[in-house]
Amino acid sequence: MHNPRWTEEEMILAANLAYKRQWRGVNSRTPGISELSELLRSAKFHADEAKDDRFRSTSSVSMKVNNLIAGHPQRTGGGLRSTSAEKLVVQKFIDDPNKMMAEAARIRKQI
Numbered sequence: 001m002h003n004p005r006w007t008e009e010e011m012i013l014a015a016n017l018a019y020k021r022q023w024r025g026v027n028s029r030t031p032g033i034s035e036l037s038e039l040l041r042s043a044k045f046h047a048d049e050a051k052d053d054r055f056r057s058t059s060s061v062s063m064k065v066n067n068l069i070a071g072h073p074q075r076t077g078g079g080l081r082s083t084s085a086e087k088l089v090v091q092k093f094i095d096d097p098n099k100m101m102a103e104a105a106r107i108r109k110q111i
Contacts, residue, residue, distance in 0.1 A: 004046045016104035028058035
């Protein structure tokens, strides 16, 4: 099995955590990572058959949050990479954080 690509909804939830942490880096023990991992594992964004034991683990969630942080235009330093999709979600948070926090709350409620 494999871990499916992150949906935009999942990235919004991860970026919401990064935003709340003021775009500071995380690891698998950072407060909020375990809760987000459990939430994403329970969500129905992907078929259950596509999920394995590593699906949205605390390690994969912390890596995604850090990749989103790397997409912030004011971030300096190396070591992290960010895709165009991740950068787009980050830019949406920069442009209208209230709208994106409301969107994250809506997605959480939907789950």
